[in-house]
Amino acid sequence: MHRSPSSNLFTPFLQQAPLQRPRYRALFNYLQQRILSGELAVDSRLPSTRELAEWLSLSRNTVKQVYEMLQAEGYIETRQGDGSYISAQLTPHRRQQHSRQQPSRQPIRLSTKSTQLQQIRPLYQHNREHLLLPGIPALDQFPWPAWQRSVSHAGRQMKFSQAQHLMGEPALRNEIAGYLSATRGVHCSMEQIMICSGSQQGMQLAFAMLINSGDKVLVEDPGFPGIDGAISNAGGIKVSMPIDRQGCRSDLMLTDQRDARLAFITPSRNFPLGYTLSIERRLQLLQWATDHGSCIIEDDYDSEFRFDGPPLTALQGLSDGHSVIYSGTFSRILHPAIRLAYLVLPVTLVEPFKQMRGFLDGGLASLPQLALADFMSRGYFASHLRRMRKLYQARRTYLRQRVAQCLPDQLQWEPSDGGMHSVFLLPQGSDDQAIVEHAMKLGLGIRPLSYYYDQQAPLAGLVIGFAGYDEAQINQGIERLTTTMARYHSPNTA
Numbered sequence: 001m002h003r004s005p006s007s008n009l010f011t012p013f014l015q016q017a018p019l020q021r022p023r024y025r026a027l028f029n030y031l032q033q034r035i036l037s038g039e040l041a042v043d044s045r046l047p048s049t050r051e052l053a054e055w056l057s058l059s060r061n062t063v064k065q066v067y068e069m070l071q072a073e074g075y076i077e078t079r080q081g082d083g084s085y086i087s088a089q090l091t092p093h094r095r096q097q098h099s100r101q102q103p104s105r106q107p108i109r110l111s112t113k114s115t116q117l118q119q120i121r122p123l124y125q126h127n128r129e130h131l132l133l134p135g136i137p138a139l140d141q142f143p144w145p146a147w148q149r150s151v152s153h154a155g156r157q158m159k160f161s162q163a164q165h166l167m168g169e170p171a172l173r174n175e176i177a178g179y180l181s182a183t184r185g186v187h188c189s190m191e192q193i194m195i196c197s198g199s200q201q202g203m204q205l206a207f208a209m210l211i212n213s214g215d216k217v218l219v220e221d222p223g224f225p226g227i228d229g230a231i232s233n234a235g236g237i238k239v240s241m242p243i244d245r246q247g248c249r250s251d252l253m254l255t256d257q258r259d260a261r262l263a264f265i266t267p268s269r270n271f272p273l274g275y276t277l278s279i280e281r282r283l284q285l286l287q288w289a290t291d292h293g294s295c296i297i298e299d300d301y302d303s304e305f306r307f308d309g310p311p312l313t314a315l316q317g318l319s320d321g322h323s324v325i326y327s328g329t330f331s332r333i334l335h336p337a338i339r340l341a342y343l344v345l346p347v348t349l350v351e352p353f354k355q356m357r358g359f360l361d362g363g364l365a366s367l368p369q370l371a372l373a374d375f376m377s378r379g380y381f382a383s384h385l386r387r388m389r390k391l392y393q394a395r396r397t398y399l400r401q402r403v404a405q406c407l408p409d410q411l412q413w414e415p416s417d418g419g420m421h422s423v424f425l426l427p428q429g430s431d432d433q434a435i436v437e438h439a440m441k442l443g444l445g446i447r448p449l450s451y452y453y454d455q456q457a458p459l460a461g462l463v464i465g466f467a468g469y470d471e472a473q474i475n476q477g478i479e480r481l482t483t484t485m486a487r488y489h490s491p492n493t494a
């Protein structure tokens with residue numbers, strides 16, 4: 001015998017507040033839940049569409065539409081000339097499997113890789129309200145009208161760009177190749193350039209392609225923590241290279257760690273200390289890579305902003321072209337939200353990387369790439385960089401002056417030839433993490449230098465961003481830092 005539900009079953013639906021829209025979706029969800037929970041038993045008959053429409057003051061078409069959806073998804077079946085019934089396919093076991101309210105649900109298990117990821121040092125999350133964040137460009141100086149013109153131009157160009165470009169839009173790769181050879185001494189053709197969504201993606205790809213589980217990866221210590229995830233993901237083992245004022249101590253490591261598969265370095269300006277790798281060590285590294293068939297990833301994250309002369313020649317430009325992957329990003333020099341970066345690959349790696357890219361994401365969206373290509377080809381990029389170089393230099397000078405005036409005995413500027421942040425050393429034994437914790441509470445985005453160390457004994461210091469802040473903001477930031485330092489030194493208030 002088939003029981004039909006009474007109109008009471010629909011009282012909660014009528015009482016739903018606020019009314020969920022659209023109504024057909026609300027009724028569908030309501031009936032679906034009643035069916036899955038068993039309130040509407042298998043084989044029970046639903047009210048006719050006319051009846052239900054009347055009970056719920058809905059149009060008959062709305063109810064018909066809902067019954068059709070329920071039927072299409074297998075919840076009900078219609079019997080010719082008889083009506084709609086809860087589907088017999090929905091056995092209690094199946095219902096339980098589908099019920100969202102099932103309390104004893106087993107949690108989804110994470111892979112070993114993702115469990116390992118949770119064990120590496122966490123990255124700082126930027127709070128954009130904070131002052132003196134490192135790595136933030138002067139966003140108020142960004143040439144928005146020119147960018148908007150380029151975006152609009154790109155919108156029109158898109159109709160000519162229907163091919164899937166795994167390596168990136170040819171127009172952008174062409175601009176980058178020209179720019180790199182003119183300003184950074186990189187030897188490459190546009191065919192070697194792969195566009196990525198940020199250099200982090202490039203690193204993930206490069207490590208996945210070049211590292212086997214258990215392979216050694218040489219990294220600078222202190223260095224950029226953002227690569228830890230890519231190394232861990234590929235199963236690589238980090239081997240730390242200490243840093244001195246000549247850059248990373250490749251001389252030490254290359255005798256002990258000859259069998260390393262890869263070295264990840266920031267030769268133009270070590271991150272975060274800002275030291276430049278000496279020519280002697282550059283040549284040593286290149287020799288090591290050639291002798292052992294190893295690879296060097298050169299992360300050139302902000303060399304555009306060298307204040308004491310033109311940008312230095314990239315390590316890639318010194319090499320024979322076979323052992324260095326050069327990585328550059330627009331996030332730091334243009335705008336963090338642009339999420340465009342690139343790898344310059346040795347010719348032999350182009351095809352394997354391209355193949356992998358097909359599996360990874362099938363390439364990037366055309367519009368921002370075409371916009372950036374237009375922005376570069378009209379000279380906006382180069383003129384923006386020229387302006388920013390001058391501006392950042394002035395901001396760095398101002399920051400140094402203010403620190404020297406307000407905190408002469410506590411902070412010592414660590415010389416570097418450019419960049420977007422400065423490192424100031426604290427007296428030996430200071431707890432830079434405790435200072436930064438205080439500073440963050442006052443709205444400062446500075447970072448402790450010790451955070452960037454891995455296995456080497458850390459120096460205590462503060463990494464202070466200046467590029468994105470005008471004089472008034474730098475002043476405000478240094479006032480807050482002065483308050484922090486006073487508190488830090490006073491045990492009563494610390």
Ligand SMILES: Cc1ncc(COP(=O)(O)O)c(C=O)c1O
Pocket residue numbers: 135197198199200201224226266271299301329330331332340341
């Ligand atoms: C040294 C260094 N390399 C690479 C990156 C990553 O750049 P992207 O934002 O393009 O992923 C950053 C970002 O701050 C960085 O500081």
